[in-house]
Amino acid sequence: MLVYMDMESTNMKIAVLGGKGGTGKTMVSVNLAATAKKAVYIDCDVEEPNGHLFFKPKGIESEKISIKIPFANDRCNGCRKCVEFCKFNALAYIGNKLIVFDDVCHSCGGCVLLCPENALSERNKVIGEIQNGSSENVTVSSGIMNTGEASGIPIIKKLLEHDKSGDCLTFIDCPPGSACIVMQCIKEADYCILVTEPTLFGVHNLNMVYDLVRLFHKPHGVIINKCLEEEDPAEMFCMENDMKIIGKIPYDNELGTLNSNALISVRESSKYRYKFSWLLQTLMEEVECETAINS
Amino acid sequence: MKIAIPVVDKSMESTICISFGRTPYFLIYETESKESLFLENSAAESQGGAGIKAAQVIVDNNIDCLLTPRCGQNSAEVMNCANVIIYKTVNDSIKENIDAFHDGKLSLLEDIHAGLHGHGVN
Numbered sequence: 001m002l003v004y005m006d007m008e009s010t011n012m013k014i015a016v017l018g019g020k021g022g023t024g025k026t027m028v029s030v031n032l033a034a035t036a037k038k039a040v041y042i043d044c045d046v047e048e049p050n051g052h053l054f055f056k057p058k059g060i061e062s063e064k065i066s067i068k069i070p071f072a073n074d075r076c077n078g079c080r081k082c083v084e085f086c087k088f089n090a091l092a093y094i095g096n097k098l099i100v101f102d103d104v105c106h107s108c109g110g111c112v113l114l115c116p117e118n119a120l121s122e123r124n125k126v127i128g129e130i131q132n133g134s135s136e137n138v139t140v141s142s143g144i145m146n147t148g149e150a151s152g153i154p155i156i157k158k159l160l161e162h163d164k165s166g167d168c169l170t171f172i173d174c175p176p177g178s179a180c181i182v183m184q185c186i187k188e189a190d191y192c193i194l195v196t197e198p199t200l201f202g203v204h205n206l207n208m209v210y211d212l213v214r215l216f217h218k219p220h221g222v223i224i225n226k227c228l229e230e231e232d233p234a235e236m237f238c239m240e241n242d243m244k245i246i247g248k249i250p251y252d253n254e255l256g257t258l259n260s261n262a263l264i265s266v267r268e269s270s271k272y273r274y275k276f277s278w279l280l281q282t283l284m285e286e287v288e289c290e291t292a293i294n295s
Numbered sequence: 296m297k298i299a300i301p302v303v304d305k306s307m308e309s310t311i312c313i314s315f316g317r318t319p320y321f322l323i324y325e326t327e328s329k330e331s332l333f334l335e336n337s338a339a340e341s342q343g344g345a346g347i348k349a350a351q352v353i354v355d356n357n358i359d360c361l362l363t364p365r366c367g368q369n370s371a372e373v374m375n376c377a378n379v380i381i382y383k384t385v386n387d388s389i390k391e392n393i394d395a396f397h398d399g400k401l402s403l404l405e406d407i408h409a410g411l412h413g414h415g416v417n
Contacts, residue, residue, distance in 0.1 A: 089344025
């Protein structure tokens with residue numbers, strides 16, 4: 001068993017991302033968080049959060065997350081300045097009445113500021129919630145977006161707003177892909193782990209998130225999941241682009257079974273406790289090195 | 296009666312556009328006088344909510360009936376508020392659809408789609 005490092009007492013935020021679903025982002029972040037002496041796990045995959053299925057956190061406290069939607073009062077004289085202003089066309093003025101499309105509104109508040117008659121106010125619309133709980137050494141936060149809502153970004157902002165970590169590691173489990181919602185997740189991260197698979201498809205998706213972390217100038221490293229004893233295009237891609245491979249996780253029935261039974265492998269098997277301790281140690285060395293260079 | 300049709304180009308020989316919200320032009324046709332004019336669709340280049348803005352254009356031009364192959368939920372809501380009746384076109388010919396409308400052969404558009412919001416723009 002490896003000795004936990006002092007580095008873990010530093011307040012580091014590590015985002016775990018991948019170009020597509022099913023690469024192992026949640027498996028990696030859940031097991032790394034469970035391996036650390038003390039950690040915070042934040043599930044930002046608000047459309048389909050599943051980290052809580054593994055942690056089964058206790059003492060859950062929920063907080064509803066709302067956005068602001070405008071509505072017009074009697075003072076509205078139909079000047080339509082708000083309709084013309086809204087870049088997303090969330091407003092229409094029909095038959096002497098202002099119609100607001102909740103799903104299209106981005107809650108920028110511009111129309112309210114602009115209205116010359118002060119005829120617009122805002123109401124709260126609940127779009128989801130945050131659940132905070134704990135599971136042994138890990139503080140678990142999950143963002144849950146209500147089905148059918150357009151954007152989970154307000155939930156992610158709230159999730160990452162409170163610095164719950166104090167003196168411990170934070171793992172941010174990102175949604176798949178490289179869209180706005182992922183950008184929001186990595187904005188404040190000190191380091192990014194890119195999870196991929198040893199296939200051409202894996203390389204394609206890795207390339208997407210690689211572009212993203214470079215755009216944001218984030219120090220990053222790769223974990224290749226589901227590795228077999230054959231040629232690995234993802235490894236070749238990393239070598240060609242001089243990307244650090246933090247570790248490789250084998251394609252393994254035991255790990256797959258534990259995972260599909262929503263068990264945390266490092267808490268069930270000494271083999272994986274050892275494996276992930278190694279990964280965490282390599283990761284922390286890498287984080288220390290990269291963040292020292294950049295500071 | 297004033298009808299509107301989303302069209303690809305500013306000509307009666309042009310074809311009907313498959314998209315209502317992002318059509319480049321609307322043909323505005325007056326059934327009694329048989330006068331026609333082409334209106335540029337200011338919503339076509341919108342970042343989002345093109346259907347809502349296009350529907351606002353239709354309503355502001357006092358259109359009674361819209362002839363279109365497809366229409367989204369938000370656009371339909373705007374037009375319902377203004378009592379614009381939405382008919383489904385039978386093919387992409389402007390002339391044939393106007394004739395079919397005259398003869399009462401067009402049916403109401405019932406398959407209002409939920410919209411294509413966010414596809415490829417996030």
